[in-house]
Amino acid sequence: MQDVRLLAAPLVPGSLIGSFTNANPGLGGVCTFVGEVRGEDNVEALELSHYEPLTLPSMEELADRAIVRFDLMGILIAHRIGMMYPGEPIVCVSAAAKHRRGAIDAVDFCMDCLKSAAWFWKRELRGGVWHWIEPRAEDYADLARWKK
Amino acid sequence: MQDVRLLAAPLVPGSLIGSFTNANPGLGGVCTFVGEVRGEDNVEALELSHYEPLTLPSMEELADRAIVRFDLMGILIAHRIGMMYPGEPIVCVSAAAKHRRGAIDAVDFCMDCLKSAAWFWKRELRGGVWHWIEPRAEDYADLARWKK
Amino acid sequence: MAVRIVFVGPLRDIAGEEAREVAAPLNWAGLLEAVGAEVAQQLGEERVNVACAGEVLTDKTTLQAADGDEVALLPPVSGG
Amino acid sequence: MAVRIVFVGPLRDIAGEEAREVAAPLNWAGLLEAVGAEVAQQLGEERVNVACAGEVLTDKTTLQAADGDEVALLPPVSGG
Numbered sequence: 218m219q220d221v222r223l224l225a226a227p228l229v230p231g232s233l234i235g236s237f238t239n240a241n242p243g244l245g246g247v248c249t250f251v252g253e254v255r256g257e258d259n260v261e262a263l264e265l266s267h268y269e270p271l272t273l274p275s276m277e278e279l280a281d282r283a284i285v286r287f288d289l290m291g292i293l294i295a296h297r298i299g300m301m302y303p304g305e306p307i308v309c310v311s312a313a314a315k316h317r318r319g320a321i322d323a324v325d326f327c328m329d330c331l332k333s334a335a336w337f338w339k340r341e342l343r344g345g346v347w348h349w350i351e352p353r354a355e356d357y358a359d360l361a362r363w364k365k
Numbered sequence: 366m367q368d369v370r371l372l373a374a375p376l377v378p379g380s381l382i383g384s385f386t387n388a389n390p391g392l393g394g395v396c397t398f399v400g401e402v403r404g405e406d407n408v409e410a411l412e413l414s415h416y417e418p419l420t421l422p423s424m425e426e427l428a429d430r431a432i433v434r435f436d437l438m439g440i441l442i443a444h445r446i447g448m449m450y451p452g453e454p455i456v457c458v459s460a461a462a463k464h465r466r467g468a469i470d471a472v473d474f475c476m477d478c479l480k481s482a483a484w485f486w487k488r489e490l491r492g493g494v495w496h497w498i499e500p501r502a503e504d505y506a507d508l509a510r511w512k513k
Numbered sequence: 514m515a516v517r518i519v520f521v522g523p524l525r526d527i528a529g530e531e532a533r534e535v536a537a538p539l540n541w542a543g544l545l546e547a548v549g550a551e552v553a554q555q556l557g558e559e560r561v562n563v564a565c566a567g568e569v570l571t572d573k574t575t576l577q578a579a580d581g582d583e584v585a586l587l588p589p590v591s592g593g
Numbered sequence: 594m595a596v597r598i599v600f601v602g603p604l605r606d607i608a609g610e611e612a613r614e615v616a617a618p619l620n621w622a623g624l625l626e627a628v629g630a631e632v633a634q635q636l637g638e639e640r641v642n643v644a645c646a647g648e649v650l651t652d653k654t655t656l657q658a659a660d661g662d663e664v665a666l667l668p669p670v671s672g673g
Contacts, residue, residue: 224373233571235379238399243451245403248396248472251386252593255393265592268521268585270567284454296592304390308593317400318507324396325469332465337592338522348521352591356672359466400673413672416601416665418647444672456673465593476673483673486602497603500671 218291221276223267228306233295241291241313248320249311250328254333256303261357265298265307272298272336279330283365286325289314294327307328307334329359366461367432368438369425370413373447374456381443382454389439389461397470398476402442404451410490413455420446425477435471439445442475444485451504491505516578518547519578519585524561537580544576544584555588562587596658598627599665604641607631617660624664625654635668642667 218240220233230251238247242260254263267273280292293311301307308331312323333352340349366387368381378399386395402411415421428440441459449455456479460471479485481500488497516539520528521584535547545553553562556573563573564585570576576590578584596619596673600608608628615627621642624643635641642654644665652655658664 230385231379243404244401246400248398250394250396250465250469251396253390253392256391257463259488266522266525268519268564268587270585271564271569271587272585274567315405316503317398317480318503321398321469321473321476325473328469330463332593333590335590335592336587337590338419338588339591341522349526350591351589355464355466356591398623412604416599416667418638418663418665419644419649419667422647452623478673481670482670485670486668487671488602497606498671499669504671 218338219277219280220248220291220293220295221237221273221280222295223273223276224297228295228297228308228309230306233293233309236251237291237293237311238313244290244313245315246317246320247313248324249309250324252308252328254261254301254303254305254307259343260303260341263301263346264340264342264347265301265306266338266340267298268336271293273292273306275336279335282324284313284358286326287314287319289319292323292327296330296331297342298337325362325364327361329356332356333360342344367425368429368439368441368443369428370384370422370443372443372445374463376443376445378454378456378457379458381441381457382459385441386423386460386461390420392438392461393463394465394468395461396458396465397457398472399454400456400476402449402451402472407491408451408489409493412490412495413444413449413450414424414486414490416444417482424479427475427483428456431460431471432473434474435462435467437467437471440471440475442479444479444483446485475512477504477511480504481508496512515580517583518544519583520552521585522590524555524586524588526551527555536580537578539576539582539584540567541576541579544578548586552586556559556586560589596645597663598624598634599663601665602634602668602670604632604666606666607635614668617662619656619658619662619664621654621656624658634635634665636666640669
């Protein structure tokens with residue numbers, strides 16, 4: 218069961234995960250990651266842009282790759298776009314598999330891809346000024362772990 | 366925020382995770398793993414035993430270690446004991462951190478420890494006969510990744 | 514007879530606009546000329562990608578946009 | 594003047610009981626004698642641990658259980 222969403226309205230992980238888990242009967246484990254806007258460094262708001270013709274199709278392709286690579290029963294990828302405030306969820310990835318290893322690795326993999334290799338552009342509002350954000354060196358290093 | 370529970374009654378991940386997330390304001394990410402009883406191989410039921418003087422204290426110690434090792438803001442470890450049926454949650458581990466790497470790795474680590482190095486004994490009812498379960502070779506290999 | 518150039522993310526700030534229509538056809542040299550010096554400099558960076566008609570170009574310098582195509586200028590991404 | 598021996602998990606099935614009280618003090622030799630041949634054989638395996646008064650023994654052969662202590666026989670674990 219593959220569920221990929223690009224959301225302009227608030228993301229509510231609890232409601233997505235509950236129905237996702239129920240849609241994958243017989244699973245052994247579900248791993249879920251939820252990323253939220255951190256309020257540190259005086260971040261007042263965060264805005265995510267996307268490019269319509271690429272962003273959702275590439276998320277769907279990522280879901281396909283994860284299912285094959287980690288032998289998943291199902292995957293959920295939900296990503297916000299638009300304006301968000303500290304404490305609001307930005308992204309939710311959930312993977313269901315027979316065994317925990319596949320579920321955990323799939324979430325790890327998808328998050329690394331979404332962070333540094335998906336068609337999103339992020340900026341933060343600090344002190345009334347917008348700053349574009351690029352992935353940290355660690356993010357690129359995390360992504361490189363999956364190259365083979 | 367550390368929340369460690371040994372549950373004789375059904376585990377409801379949604380209700381635990383919601384309040385856990387709310388209890389860790391300022392987090393950047395929450396990773397959660399929920400393990401369920403698989404119905405494959407004609408498993409009719411699963412029973413988990415524990416040894417009171419060791420099981421909960423060792424889970425609390427595991428939570429302490431994970432917080433320090435992965436620089437967590439909070440961790441939730443909830444593990445069932447007693448009789449369970451296919452589809453029922455057995456274990457729920459949730460870790461909150463500033464960055465995703467720590468949250469994901471902490472869940473991975475705790476699950477490996479709970480699977481092969483925590484004071485639980487598991488047996489499955491198949492065809493009316495109880496069978497004691499030992500960790501698979503992969504489980505021991507997974508655990509060995511964290512030795513340093 | 515137009516190609517639509519779309520500026521995405523930080524390139525939108527540099528360009529000062531969201532999109533611009535230029536005459537078709539449009540190749541790499543035409544693109545560099547059309548977008549102004551500052552954006553052209555960014556396009557020279559390897560980390561900046563170009564998509565044409567919904568496909569990211571493996572080699573952006575081979576751009577050949579026809580009438581009706583949308584050309585998107587894609588700076589380094591960051592999601593999650 | 595008793596030590597309580599607790600059989601956990603699969604060892605409970607082998608012992609056919611949950612616990613047994615024996616006279617204190619109890620050392621390793623006394624334990625092996627008290628539990629019967631089949632459980633004693635299991636205790637010989639490295640993967641089987643022994644706890645005394647809530648502490649897992651690093652070397653189970655050094656067991657010295659006093660009056661009132663609980664001695665738990667702990668076969669290989671499996672959780673999650």
